[in-house]
Amino acid sequence: MATGHTDPQRRARIVAATLDLVAEEGVAGVSHRKIAVRAGVPLGSMTYHFSGIEEVLREAFGQFAGHIVAVFDAHLAAAADREEAREAVTDLVHTLSEGSGRDLVLAQELYTLAARRPAYRELTHEWMRRSRHHLERHFDPDTARQLDALIEGLVLHRALAREPHDRALTREAVRRITTTGR
Missing domain, CATH: 1.10.357.10 (Tetracycline Repressor, domain 2)
Structure with a gap:
């Protein structure tokens, strides 16, 4: 798996995974871990690309x-x-x-x-x-x-x-x- 610096689509995958999870489970069912798994990214990518779950949801x-x-x-x-x-x-x-x-x-x-x-x-x-x-x-x-x-x-x-x-x-x-x- 590519690192954050060489994977320009990682942030977009995180955002897309967030929308998929919200559609399936509602906002209450969304977590950093679930988003990372759905996006196929390391959990650390969540905090690398976003300051927190609120920023992910807003984007x-x-x-x-x-x-x-x-x-x-x-x-x-x-x-x-x-x-x-x-x-x-x-x-x-x-x-x-x-x-x-x-x-x-x-x-x-x-x-x-x-x-x-x-x-x-x-x-x-x-x-x-x-x-x-x-x-x-x-x-x-x-x-x-x-x-x-x-x-x-x-x-x-x-x-x-x-x-x-x-x-x-x-x-x-x-x-x-x-x-x-x-």
Whole structure:
């Protein structure tokens, strides 16, 4: 196994392993030892690359938030007009709610941490700001804020429902919120 100085991917593997563990066991199940084993790195790499578990978690959740923002961008970037943006938001809700559930679990773990710890609240504020930025390309700021909240709620409801609602309901909810404004 390469040393920390010659293994430039070690830090990235630690972060990825952290997200995997949080998705499987929750934040409460994460430890330096479990992360090191999952990442395939010596335990000492944890303290070499990070000052503590909080730094690992903040970086991991920062990376996760960036991933979700990239999903927003991938859906909304090509929309040329308001109607295409509405359809892109509908697609986004269904993409986020129909996946493996990993992103949903990670989002809820981050929200729980943010509700308790200000450092994580800053991560969620930045995530929301960046997500709204993508929405504001197509909608006024107030509508973008409402739409962002709608997306979060619909994703959660669809992902956890025994019988998730269909695209028509999502499309109608998006249309209702986006009928006014720019």
